[in-house]
Amino acid sequence: MLRAISHQLRKVLGLSLLFSVSFMTHAEVELLIFPEIKANYQSANSFSTDNITPSVDIFSAGAIGPVNFLAEAYASENVQHIERLQIGFNMSDNSRVWFGRHHNPYGYWHTQFHHGTFLQTPISRPAIAELGSSSGIVPSHSTGVLIEGELEQGMSAWHYTASAGLTSSLVSAGGGHHGGAAERALHDFEISNPKPNEHKLGYALRLAYFPDALAETQFGGFINHQEIMLSLDTRIDEVDHLTDIIIHDDHHSADDDEHHTEVSEQDMTLNLNIVGLFASYHQGSLNLVGEAYYFSAAVPMDGQQHKSNFSAAYVHASYSLDEKWTPYIRLDTTLSNRNNEYLSLLDSFPTDAYTVGLRLDLKNNNAFKLEYSKRNISDIDSERWLLNWSAVW
Amino acid sequence: MVIKRLNHIIYSWGTALLISLMMVFTIQAKELVLVGSTAADFKPLSLFETRKIFLGYQVKRGDITLTAIRNINDEASYQIFLQKVVHLSARNYERRLMSKTFRTGTATVQASESLTTLKKQLYSNKYSVSVMWLKDVELNDKLKVIQVLWKEST
Numbered sequence: 265m266l267r268a269i270s271h272q273l274r275k276v277l278g279l280s281l282l283f284s285v286s287f288m289t290h291a292e293v294e295l296l297i298f299p300e301i302k303a304n305y306q307s308a309n310s311f312s313t314d315n316i317t318p319s320v321d322i323f324s325a326g327a328i329g330p331v332n333f334l335a336e337a338y339a340s341e342n343v344q345h346i347e348r349l350q351i352g353f354n355m356s357d358n359s360r361v362w363f364g365r366h367h368n369p370y371g372y373w374h375t376q377f378h379h380g381t382f383l384q385t386p387i388s389r390p391a392i393a394e395l396g397s398s399s400g401i402v403p404s405h406s407t408g409v410l411i412e413g414e415l416e417q418g419m420s421a422w423h424y425t426a427s428a429g430l431t432s433s434l435v436s437a438g439g440g441h442h443g444g445a446a447e448r449a450l451h452d453f454e455i456s457n458p459k460p461n462e463h464k465l466g467y468a469l470r471l472a473y474f475p476d477a478l479a480e481t482q483f484g485g486f487i488n489h490q491e492i493m494l495s496l497d498t499r500i501d502e503v504d505h506l507t508d509i510i511i512h513d514d515h516h517s518a519d520d521d522e523h524h525t526e527v528s529e530q531d532m533t534l535n536l537n538i539v540g541l542f543a544s545y546h547q548g549s550l551n552l553v554g555e556a557y558y559f560s561a562a563v564p565m566d567g568q569q570h571k572s573n574f575s576a577a578y579v580h581a582s583y584s585l586d587e588k589w590t591p592y593i594r595l596d597t598t599l600s601n602r603n604n605e606y607l608s609l610l611d612s613f614p615t616d617a618y619t620v621g622l623r624l625d626l627k628n629n630n631a632f633k634l635e636y637s638k639r640n641i642s643d644i645d646s647e648r649w650l651l652n653w654s655a656v657w
Numbered sequence: 658m659v660i661k662r663l664n665h666i667i668y669s670w671g672t673a674l675l676i677s678l679m680m681v682f683t684i685q686a687k688e689l690v691l692v693g694s695t696a697a698d699f700k701p702l703s704l705f706e707t708r709k710i711f712l713g714y715q716v717k718r719g720d721i722t723l724t725a726i727r728n729i730n731d732e733a734s735y736q737i738f739l740q741k742v743v744h745l746s747a748r749n750y751e752r753r754l755m756s757k758t759f760r761t762g763t764a765t766v767q768a769s770e771s772l773t774t775l776k777k778q779l780y781s782n783k784y785s786v787s788v789m790w791l792k793d794v795e796l797n798d799k800l801k802v803i804q805v806l807w808k809e810s811t
Contacts, residue, residue: 292764294762294764296755323759325762325763326762327764333762334762358715380759383759477714478709587746656755
């Protein structure tokens with residue numbers, strides 16, 4: 265108990281120090297605060313105060329001489345996280361290098377929106393862009409190096425991003441990092457509680473083309489290679505056959521040790537490759553977004569790597585009727601996902617879903633949103649209502 | 658006789674002057690201009706560059722990065738600025754700026770609610786630019802028009 269309190273205290277002190285340093289320096293600091301209150305109701309579940317989640321995301325960025333910094337922290341009743349912590353330099357007018365924990369640069373949605381849900385039109389995220397720790401299937405963060413830049417061509421531009429760093433591991437979640445109820449979830453490397461032995465490397469490369477360099481319409485693609493370490497209790501054979509893994513105990517033999525080491529090295533890493541395309545089209549009040557990803561996963565099982573492939577995609581459309589009202593709709597789908605080993609590990613991922621919602625923007629950067637989704641999770645249909653208030657200060 | 662003639666001349670000139678002034682005030686169309694300090698010696702911005710700098714992207718002259726300041730003191734000029742320069746609604750413009758800062762960590766475009774403060778900011782940095790009505794610049798010897806962004810059709 266004391267240990268847990270001490271850990272939380274350390275996190276809070278760390279975050280306070282981080283933001284204090286930002287303000288005490290002579291840097292010009294950008295500060296954004298995103299408060300949010302979300303209520304969710306799922307069919308067949310009762311509603312209680314546990315379904316209401318207040319949270320806040322605090323963002324700060326600036327520059328001290330040639331050094332750029334960026335820090336973002338998220339806090340709810342149960343979760344406090346350093347989401348991003350980056351220090352970087354301008355390599356040229358149009359390119360930067362960052363070190364630290366950053367967003368894994370994949371797709372459109374994940375690179376445009378993260379926390380700070382006020383900035384995104386809907387309440388929920390598309391299934392393939394869901395945060396790794398909350399039923400998502402792609403690691404959300406990487407801790408290492410990020411290089412990004414823009415290449416202007418007249419009035420159009422290319423944006424590129426390359427990332428290499430410690431990626432997520434797959435753990436028994438006991439409730440996802442952002443309030444998800446997943447049994448197993450992707451768990452990002454935590455700066456405030458580093459466990460480098462539990463994380464391997466991930467690499468990402470993303471390229472986007474902007475026909476108008478200053479507008480939001482963009483098209484692009486990305487590739488991701490992720491080496492995801494599995495904790496013992498998340499291995500698929502452990503899940504299916506609880507006796508398969510040798511667990512250390514007080515009576516183990518040298519042979520056991522050898523066998524266990526072998527298991528650790530060969531069977532504890534899941535290789536995930538993702539290739540994706542995305543497009544976002546903005547014209548007046550209309551916004552259309554579509555993304556399609558192809559996943560190739562090699563999942564360790566019974567001493568072998570079982571390869572399996574599947575695809576997932578979504579389309580999102582929103583139309584602002586005026587400065588206040590914006591209805592939206594989204595369709596998520598997954599193909600060739602039957603008996604897929606990777607998805608069976610992350611079985612809270614909604615393989616098919618449709619979502620409709622309405623956003624009401626109020627003065628002073630406040631918004632209310634109401635959203636209904638019908639989702640298929642592990643071959644079971646469920647309905648979900650979300651109500652959300654979000655703002656930015 | 659002389660006094661009567663003098664009265665007539667004064668009346669005629671007075672009437673002519675009044676009519677001229679009325680014509681000037683009725684004919685002079687409103688103009689929205691990009692302004693900077695009179696010390697500013699950089700070449701004018703293209704329309705693309707003007708849009709670019711007010712969307713928070715870097716615009717340079719030589720090795721110096723220009724700085725944009727939004728003039729939100731006057732609602733009418735701000736609305737024209739939104740329509741003619743950044744091509745976004747006020748809500749979408751605010752969200753674009755915040756989103757860019759949140760995503761990339763780059764500084765947002767400052768806004769000034771007071772014309773007096775804005776002018777002082779422009780005086781103090783010759784690489785700063787903003788947008789104003791022409792009438793707010795004309796009689797100010799510390800500011801100069803860099804270029805006309807929009808002119809009211811008469």
